[in-house]
Amino acid sequence: MVEHWSEKPGVDSSILSLAILSLAILTLSSCVPQPGAPGAPGAQANSSNSSPTASVLSSSQTAKTDPLITSTLINLFDNLNQETVTLNNTSGTPLGDIISIGTPTGFRLRNHYTHIGIPITEALSLNTKNSRIRKELKTMARWSTNYEVRSEALIILANRHNLADEPVFKEALLYFHSGVRFGALEALAVWGHPHHAIPLIKNETDPNTEGIPILNVYAAGLLARLGDPSGVPMLRSFVSNPSWVVRAMAAQYLGDYGDASDYDRLVNRINQEQQYNFVVAEDCIAAIKLFPKKQAAGQ
Amino acid sequence: MRKIIFVYFLFLAGNLRAQTPPPASPTAAASSAPILELEPLIITAPRLKLPPNAVLDPQIDANLLRLLQLPNMRPNSQEQLDPSLTNLANLTTLDGYNLQTRYTQLGFLLTEGLAGTKNLTLQNSLQTIVQTGTNVQIQALALDALAYTHDPQFIPLFQSALQNTDVTIRFTAMEALYIMADGKPNSNISSIIYTAAEMDSSLAVKLYASHLAWELGNEFGRETLLHHYQDTDWFTRAFATHYLGEMGKNDVFSLLQTQLYSETNPSVQAELCGALLKMEKYSKP
Numbered sequence: 001m002v003e004h005w006s007e008k009p010g011v012d013s014s015i016l017s018l019a020i021l022s023l024a025i026l027t028l029s030s031c032v033p034q035p036g037a038p039g040a041p042g043a044q045a046n047s048s049n050s051s052p053t054a055s056v057l058s059s060s061q062t063a064k065t066d067p068l069i070t071s072t073l074i075n076l077f078d079n080l081n082q083e084t085v086t087l088n089n090t091s092g093t094p095l096g097d098i099i100s101i102g103t104p105t106g107f108r109l110r111n112h113y114t115h116i117g118i119p120i121t122e123a124l125s126l127n128t129k130n131s132r133i134r135k136e137l138k139t140m141a142r143w144s145t146n147y148e149v150r151s152e153a154l155i156i157l158a159n160r161h162n163l164a165d166e167p168v169f170k171e172a173l174l175y176f177h178s179g180v181r182f183g184a185l186e187a188l189a190v191w192g193h194p195h196h197a198i199p200l201i202k203n204e205t206d207p208n209t210e211g212i213p214i215l216n217v218y219a220a221g222l223l224a225r226l227g228d229p230s231g232v233p234m235l236r237s238f239v240s241n242p243s244w245v246v247r248a249m250a251a252q253y254l255g256d257y258g259d260a261s262d263y264d265r266l267v268n269r270i271n272q273e274q275q276y277n278f279v280v281a282e283d284c285i286a287a288i289k290l291f292p293k294k295q296a297a298g299q
Numbered sequence: 300m301r302k303i304i305f306v307y308f309l310f311l312a313g314n315l316r317a318q319t320p321p322p323a324s325p326t327a328a329a330s331s332a333p334i335l336e337l338e339p340l341i342i343t344a345p346r347l348k349l350p351p352n353a354v355l356d357p358q359i360d361a362n363l364l365r366l367l368q369l370p371n372m373r374p375n376s377q378e379q380l381d382p383s384l385t386n387l388a389n390l391t392t393l394d395g396y397n398l399q400t401r402y403t404q405l406g407f408l409l410t411e412g413l414a415g416t417k418n419l420t421l422q423n424s425l426q427t428i429v430q431t432g433t434n435v436q437i438q439a440l441a442l443d444a445l446a447y448t449h450d451p452q453f454i455p456l457f458q459s460a461l462q463n464t465d466v467t468i469r470f471t472a473m474e475a476l477y478i479m480a481d482g483k484p485n486s487n488i489s490s491i492i493y494t495a496a497e498m499d500s501s502l503a504v505k506l507y508a509s510h511l512a513w514e515l516g517n518e519f520g521r522e523t524l525l526h527h528y529q530d531t532d533w534f535t536r537a538f539a540t541h542y543l544g545e546m547g548k549n550d551v552f553s554l555l556q557t558q559l560y561s562e563t564n565p566s567v568q569a570e571l572c573g574a575l576l577k578m579e580k581y582s583k584p
């Protein structure tokens with residue numbers, strides 16, 4: 001395993017580090033803003049830019065959160081494009097054991113520990129009341145050239161449910177990279193303003209535009225999720241798309257939001273999809289989900 | 300020297316806590332957490348919502364059984380030709396990663412489709428796969444699927460799988476026992492899991508199982524996690540910290556807060572921050 005970061009906790013570092021750390025801590029404890037003060041220990045570990053700790057201290061803090069948490073998170077998020085977890089030579093290590101586990105939990109843990117953006121985003125999402133973090137998030141959601149940072153920032157921003165953020169999502173929907181557009185769609189689904197979100201999402205469902213098919217079907221699924229009546233009929237049209245991934249996604253969302261008639265629609269497609277194992281599996285799962293609706297409808 | 304530095308940090312941390320503004324009110328940070336994934340990569344076991352007299356179209360079980368016999372759980376040569384697979388790889392959010400997994404690892408969908416089946420033919424097939432199968436991933440999904448039946452007749456099967464030489468099977472057997480307990484405190488199952496965890500040769504399995512045992516009421520699980528949150532391996536620290544954050548209270552909060560001052564690995568820093576924010580209601584001195 002090749003790591004881009006130092007391997008052990010920093011207690012073994014030099015006296016100089018201790019002095020820098022002490023200064024940072026004492027600064028925090030006395031609550032005196034010190035622009036330009038040395039960074040937090042976490043910042044020292046990164047090969048990248050200087051720590052934002054000092055500037056964080058000078059910003060308005062929430063009364064609840066340890067300032068070191070805020071400064072560490074902002075620093076991590078700022079430098080996300082320089083942080084990677086490489087998976088060479090993990091055999092026999094605890095990480096190697098986890099990434100070898102081919103079960104749903106194993107997949108989830110692998111995603112969590114091999115994409116550092118995930119734990120950083122999760123932690124940031126718990127601290128959005130901090131004004132400094134809010135400002136950073138908005139900047140990242142608009143200007144970051146790192147696709148992962150930008151798309152994750154959009155989702156966290158949307159969770160603030162602020163109507164004034166609409167232009168940020170509109171901008172992101174026009175971005176060339178599909179990952180950022182996908183993040184913007186996800187953001188609109190959790191934003192909490194469906195009347196504003198639905199027209200924007202609808203624009204992404206048209207397969208005749210230069211859209212990407214998986215974004216089209218994902219957007220249709222979001223419309224169904226938000227209760228827009230156009231969502232389910234669009235999903236039905238995607239069930240015969242040339243792309244098996246799109247057909248599988250459409251089946252998945254129809255299982256969640258379709259009605260009794262979709263049970264037969266999907267069961268009838270199982271035989272036609274015999275060469276596409278993932279679609280067969282999605283059709284079966286969706287039919288199982290829809291069965292209670294079919295039974296309730298007396299069909 | 301290390302001890303002096305550590306005591307010094309403890310003193311500074313204590314000093315900091317004493318002077319900072321009043322700690323958080325016990326608002327559950329985790330429960331008010333924003334939605335970061337619309338479609339989490341978890342088994343929802345839709346069969347558990349079927350009415351008792353449900354008669355599904357026979358094609359459904361027949362096809363799931365057919366897929367279970369496939370030698371490979373990855374996209375076949377025909378499926379790999381779809382350009383949408385490449386587009387999936389461009390997605391960078393948690394939901395995006397979940398979709399990539401959903402459409403590159405058939406095992407996830409099969410577990411979802413078979414979980415909790417009451418069809419005796421399917422149950423027998425799954426049991427045979429666990430006992431005599433040769434594909435570890437399919438054996439694991441069979442264990443998971445049987446666990447969702449919550450039928451105690453399968454507990455000996457899971458206990459036997461705890462002795463398997465393959466880490467995936469042991470990991471899944473522990474998880475299967477946890478699923479059997481249905482998330483409720485269960486001293487019998489938690490002690491089976493914890494005993495197996497203590498003897499497991501894989502540290503990752505040991506930590507994961509310790510957290511499961513702790514969730515089911517076994518406090519020894521907590522002690523195992525506390526023993527490893529300062530491990531020399533970054534992943535071990537991150538893993539232990541994550542689960543300490545899920546379940547920890549006042550004493551754990553203080554330990555992790557102190558640890559944040561000395562941690563240098565970004566992944567572990569992120570886990571520490573997340574854990575501390577989840578436990579913020581315990582930040583009172």
